[in-house]
Amino acid sequence: MTRGSLTVVGTGISMGVHLTPEARAAIDSSDEFVHLAADRLTEEWLCGLHPKSTSLASAYRVGEQRAEIYERIVERMLAPVRAGLHLTAAFYGHPGVYVTPSHEAIRRARAEGHVARMLPAVSAEDCLFADLGVDPAATGCLSFDATDFLLRTRPVDTSCALILWQITVIGDLTALAEPRLDNVPVLVERLMEQYHGDHEVVVYEASPYPVAEPVIERVLLRELAAAPLTALSTLYVPPATVGASDAEMAARLGLSTH
Amino acid sequence: MTIAEFLLELAKDEKLLKQFRADPAKFLTAQKKLTAKQRALLGAGKLVDLRVVIDAEFEVAGETIAMHTIYGTPQPQPPPRP
Numbered sequence: 001m002t003r004g005s006l007t008v009v010g011t012g013i014s015m016g017v018h019l020t021p022e023a024r025a026a027i028d029s030s031d032e033f034v035h036l037a038a039d040r041l042t043e044e045w046l047c048g049l050h051p052k053s054t055s056l057a058s059a060y061r062v063g064e065q066r067a068e069i070y071e072r073i074v075e076r077m078l079a080p081v082r083a084g085l086h087l088t089a090a091f092y093g094h095p096g097v098y099v100t101p102s103h104e105a106i107r108r109a110r111a112e113g114h115v116a117r118m119l120p121a122v123s124a125e126d127c128l129f130a131d132l133g134v135d136p137a138a139t140g141c142l143s144f145d146a147t148d149f150l151l152r153t154r155p156v157d158t159s160c161a162l163i164l165w166q167i168t169v170i171g172d173l174t175a176l177a178e179p180r181l182d183n184v185p186v187l188v189e190r191l192m193e194q195y196h197g198d199h200e201v202v203v204y205e206a207s208p209y210p211v212a213e214p215v216i217e218r219v220l221l222r223e224l225a226a227a228p229l230t231a232l233s234t235l236y237v238p239p240a241t242v243g244a245s246d247a248e249m250a251a252r253l254g255l256s257t258h
Numbered sequence: 259m260t261i262a263e264f265l266l267e268l269a270k271d272e273k274l275l276k277q278f279r280a281d282p283a284k285f286l287t288a289q290k291k292l293t294a295k296q297r298a299l300l301g302a303g304k305l306v307d308l309r310v311v312i313d314a315e316f317e318v319a320g321e322t323i324a325m326h327t328i329y330g331t332p333q334p335q336p337p338p339r340p
Contacts, residue, residue, distance in 0.1 A: 016269025040316045212305040
C-alpha cells in the first residue's frame with residue numbers, strides 16, 4: 001500500500017487573518033488541498049491558496065441527512081490519501097470543533113496505515129470569549145449543542161456561563177437552506193425552568209470578515225424567539241447566580257474563604 | 259471593484275491588512291477603487307449588511323452554504339430519557 005498523509009487544519013473564523021502560519025505551511029506543502037467554508041467569499045479565498053484546490057461544498061444537498069453528507073466528505077478526503085498523496089483539508093473555524101468529518105477521516109486514515117494529524121485553530125467559541133469579554137475561568141462554562149441540550153436534558157448550573165450552539169437547527173438532522181426557528185420556543189421554555197424570563201442573554205455571531213463587527217444582540221430570555229436569529233447564531237447565557245464555596249473543601253485545600 | 263474583491267485582496271496581502279488594522283478608517287478612506295457608498299458600508303462594520311452585499315455580488319445567495327449545514331450535529335440522537 002502507498003502511504004499518503006492527511007493534515008486537517010482550520011481557517012479560523014475571520015477570513016485571511018485567523019489562518020495560522022502552521023496551517024498555511026501545511027497547505028503550501030501538500031499535494032492537494034480540499035476545503036469547506038461557510039460562505040462563498042471565504043471559499044473563493046481558499047481556492048486561491050493552492051494550485052490544486054477543491055471545495056467540498058458540492059457534497060451538500062439540501063434536505064439530505066447530514067450524516068450521509070459527512071460520509072461523502074470523509075471519502076472525498078480519503079481518496080487522494082489512499083492514492084499516496086499528501087492532502088491538507090481545511091474547515092471553517094477549528095477543524096475539531098463541531099466538525100465530524102474531520103475526526104472521522106483522521107480515524108479511518110490512521111486505521112488504514114496513513115499518517116494523519118489535526119492542527120488547532122480559532123473556533124467560534126474563542127471569538128465569543130474575546131468579543132463578549134467572557135473568561136470561562138471566572139464562573140465555569142457549560143457548552144452544548146442546542147438539540148443535545150434539550151434531548152438529553154443536560155443539567156444546568158445557573159452559576160456557570162452557558163453557551164448553546166446551533167439554536168436555529170434544533171431537532172433537525174438534515175442540511176437546511178434556511179434557519180429553522182420553530183423549535184426556539186421549546187428552548188426558551190426549557191431555559192425558563194431555571195432562569196428568570198427577564199434574564200438578559202446574548203445572541204452572538206462571530207464576524208467572518210476582518211472589516212466587520214460581530215453580531216451581539218442582548219435580549220431578554222423570554223423574548224429570544226422574537227430576536228433576529230440567523231443560521232450562525234449562538235446563544236450565550238450569562239450566570240444568573242453566584243456559586244457558593246464549600247468551606248470544608250476550602251479548608252482542606254488550604255484556601256481562605258474570606 | 260466589488261466589496262468581495264476588496265476583501266479578497268485584503269485577506270491575501272499582509273501589508274494591506276497591517277495598514278487596515280492600524281487605522282481602519284484612514285485605510286478605507288484611501289481606497290480609491292471603492293465608491294463612497296462601499297467605503298461607508300465597510301466603515302460601518304455591520305456584519306449582516308455586509309453579508310447581504312457579498313451574497314448579492316456573488317449572485318448565489320440561494321446557494322450559499324449556511325454554517326449550520328456544515329457544522330450540524332451529525333450523530334444520530336438517542337431517544338429522550340424517560
